[in-house]
Amino acid sequence: MTDRRASAGRLGAIVPTPEDFDRITADALPFLLDHAIAQTRRCLRETGQWADDIGHEKLAVRIAYELLERFLVYGRTELPCRPLFLLESVISKHFSQSEPLYYQKDLLSPLGRFLDGLVSKAVVSRDALMALYYHLYGLTQGPIVKLLGLGPSECHRVYKNFERWRRCGWERAIAEIGITEEELRQLECSQALDPARINVEATRLVPMIQAHYRRSEPQHFPCLTRQQWEHLLTQGSGYDYRVWHLAMCRDCLWHAYTIRLARQIDQPSPPIAVHFHPMPKVRLVASALSLGGNGNEKQLPTECLSRSSA
Numbered sequence: 001m002t003d004r005r006a007s008a009g010r011l012g013a014i015v016p017t018p019e020d021f022d023r024i025t026a027d028a029l030p031f032l033l034d035h036a037i038a039q040t041r042r043c044l045r046e047t048g049q050w051a052d053d054i055g056h057e058k059l060a061v062r063i064a065y066e067l068l069e070r071f072l073v074y075g076r077t078e079l080p081c082r083p084l085f086l087l088e089s090v091i092s093k094h095f096s097q098s099e100p101l102y103y104q105k106d107l108l109s110p111l112g113r114f115l116d117g118l119v120s121k122a123v124v125s126r127d128a129l130m131a132l133y134y135h136l137y138g139l140t141q142g143p144i145v146k147l148l149g150l151g152p153s154e155c156h157r158v159y160k161n162f163e164r165w166r167r168c169g170w171e172r173a174i175a176e177i178g179i180t181e182e183e184l185r186q187l188e189c190s191q192a193l194d195p196a197r198i199n200v201e202a203t204r205l206v207p208m209i210q211a212h213y214r215r216s217e218p219q220h221f222p223c224l225t226r227q228q229w230e231h232l233l234t235q236g237s238g239y240d241y242r243v244w245h246l247a248m249c250r251d252c253l254w255h256a257y258t259i260r261l262a263r264q265i266d267q268p269s270p271p272i273a274v275h276f277h278p279m280p281k282v283r284l285v286a287s288a289l290s291l292g293g294n295g296n297e298k299q300l301p302t303e304c305l306s307r308s309s310a
């Protein structure tokens with residue numbers, strides 16, 4: 001209790017410099033997260049979106065986590081400030097927006113929850129961010145590296161990201177999202193029976209979800225013109241921006257597609273090709289050996305019967 005009072009005291013005082021802000025917020029992260037969850041719960045209750053169940057508790061934690069991340073980036077640009085009050089203002093502002101994402105009924109379907117949960121996870125996890133290129137577009141590591149114009153060390157990281165995601169990240173994310181084995185099985189079965197239907201539905205949902213979560217990274221939010229992308233992708237800089245924004249913006253990804261992969265411009269944006277499971281190990285190895293494979297091969301209907309390949 002003394003620790004909490006001390007944290008509240010420090011966070012309620014004026015913080016003058018970015019260094020002080022980083023130090024004080026890093027020391028008090030558990031307190032800040034608790035505070036963000038409590039505030040989020042209060043806002044959900046006050047806006048009539050609360051019920052006392054585990055689903056809403058998970059929702060509060062997820063929203064609080066996202067808003068805390070946003071506060072940690074945004075706070076450094078709002079100095080001097082009182083961190084505790086600034087965090088509360090970030091949360092209140094979020095709930096005063098006219099159409100927060102979770103009002104969208106479409107996102108309550110298993111496909112909507114899967115896509116929303118995955119993109120939301122990509123906001124806080126680099127492994128999930130890289131995996132997004134595979135789950136949404138079927139892109140494997142080789143084409144991703146080429147697409148993003150990454151250097152040798154970043155290229156190595158992409159392979160590690162994929163391996164960690166396959167080994168444990170995906171399973172943990174699915175548990176956090178709350179998708180059941182049965183729901184996954186049904187999604188994959190309906191995809192095997194009619195691949196186009198799932199992708200058409202995802203094509204409708206993905207831009208809305210991406211636009212929502214891009215707001216969590218104000219520094220990486222703005223879209224660039226084709227000329228600006230061409231410039232950025234040929235320079236040895238802006239790696240974080242490339243990786244983050246292109247995973248989160250289908251329109252800009254299309255510029256990168258046409259610039260880096262020399263695709264024909266015969267469609268307005270990259271085709272969505274949803275993959276529910278992470279890339280199987282056999283393809284991870286093949287891709288690491290050859291940098292090959294365009295990742296757009298069709299899912300085999302047999303995945304409906306067995307998921308052991310993932």
Ligand SMILES: [Zn+2]
Binds near residue numbers: 222223224249252253
């Ligand atoms: Zn963009």
